[in-house]
Amino acid sequence: MSKKLQIDATDRKILSFLIKNARTPFLEIARACGISGAAIHQRYNKLEESGIISGSKFTIKPKAVGYDICAFVGVYLEKAHVYKNVIRDIDKIPEVTECHFTTGTWALLLKIYCTDNQHLMNVLVNTIQNIPGVGRTETFISLDQTIDREFSI
Numbered sequence: 001m002s003k004k005l006q007i008d009a010t011d012r013k014i015l016s017f018l019i020k021n022a023r024t025p026f027l028e029i030a031r032a033c034g035i036s037g038a039a040i041h042q043r044y045n046k047l048e049e050s051g052i053i054s055g056s057k058f059t060i061k062p063k064a065v066g067y068d069i070c071a072f073v074g075v076y077l078e079k080a081h082v083y084k085n086v087i088r089d090i091d092k093i094p095e096v097t098e099c100h101f102t103t104g105t106w107a108l109l110l111k112i113y114c115t116d117n118q119h120l121m122n123v124l125v126n127t128i129q130n131i132p133g134v135g136r137t138e139t140f141i142s143l144d145q146t147i148d149r150e151f152s153i
Helices: 009-020 026-033 037-049 080-090 117-130
Strands: 069-077 096-101 108-114 134-142
Touching: 009 026, 009 037, 026 037, 069 080, 069 117, 080 096, 080 108, 108 117, 117 134
Parallel strands: none
Antiparallel strands: 069 108, 069 134, 096 108
């Protein structure tokens, strides 16, 4: 079992810069933290090696590319033991951007993006509900996303 990395105020400041913009130059972060660029690089490597951070990515805004419908889909399974097979099939659906195995009413909670209601209906009826082991679904359409942020500490 690996020991968790203890992070300090400087690490938190570094993380806050990287959360806002993963392409922020280390020297800019170093100036703001009052330490050397080499020290930022070393701390970054420790954060990455510990698994606190992983990679960097660009974020595509779905509405900007025509995906106007965001929906959350609760998936009821016919039997709990089929969840791994169901998740494997759900992973093949490009409209699904998140899948959570949950406690509570549904076994799975999905976040999906579609171009319009017809597209959503097609994904639900002809794809998700046809996966062996899926009993039924319950769908909630997001009317507006009022908070959009990455996890921070």
